[in-house]
Amino acid sequence: MPTQNPYASDDNNAMFGSGLDAWEQGYEIAISSPPVVPETPLSRNPVCNTAWTEGALAGNADGRSDGWRLRLSDTGSGIVPENWPDVVGAESGGPDEEAMGFPKRFKGVGYLPLTLMLSSIAPDTEDGKSRTAPEQVTSLATVCGDKKYPSLYLPLYAYRSEGPPRSDFWHGEATASFGEAAHKLKENFSNSRFIDPQTPALIRYLPGSEHYFWDWLPLGSAY
Structure with missing residues (x-):
């Protein structure tokens, strides 16, 4: 079963993006970029940095266990x-x-x-x-x-x-x-x-x- 986005209930839409969107971006890139976890892009929003990294780790793990996806x-x-x-x-x-x-x-x-x-x-x-x-x-x-x-x-x-x-x-x-x-x-x-x-x-x-x-x-x- 795919990992759920822990920021799904987060309504933080800061100037540089929300944790919800950043997590999904990291997940999408990672599950379609085998086999290593991609590097987190620099952002001025620490919440987005953390969320993107967490999403990438989850996407890589799901890709390894459930299969990689194309984008x-x-x-x-x-x-x-x-x-x-x-x-x-x-x-x-x-x-x-x-x-x-x-x-x-x-x-x-x-x-x-x-x-x-x-x-x-x-x-x-x-x-x-x-x-x-x-x-x-x-x-x-x-x-x-x-x-x-x-x-x-x-x-x-x-x-x-x-x-x-x-x-x-x-x-x-x-x-x-x-x-x-x-x-x-x-x-x-x-x-x-x-x-x-x-x-x-x-x-x-x-x-x-x-x-x-x-x-x-x-x-x-x-x-």
Whole structure:
């Protein structure tokens, strides 16, 4: 069972961030960066420093015991999955997924795709960058509960941008229908107008998932 965030009831939103957010950041980086515990980034807030370190230790421990998770990078190289060699794939979880070309799933972590989902299914709940990642993910779970969505899917793939070597990404609308999301991904990817489209996949989110957990379902069995 994943380690719980001890700052979950902390309402300290100091100028440089809260312990809740810092702990989740440390956890996310560590559980997707095997095998060593990452260094704590410098912060002027001692609460955040401590929380980040505690989160990183917990993430590393959970990665070792429950399996490492991939995350999506958007730091100058587009949104692409990281740490493929370290993350063990499993069956996607249902006959529909396998029949439509998604036989594998990889455990993922990170708030980035979840905020994309939130802006897709409930754009009026978005409040720009003023909202913290935990607040946005909590809103996503609430919206899914209100709409009675048992799961949510986001079609997404990366592609190479023109100009200096870098990548970007395309994503469709989030939907509770696996079939609809799969169709949109295949249709857009096969007729992509972008340069070198790659890593087509669905992101599957289960409302109530701990931390920023989700599943990565790549199209095809090449991963």
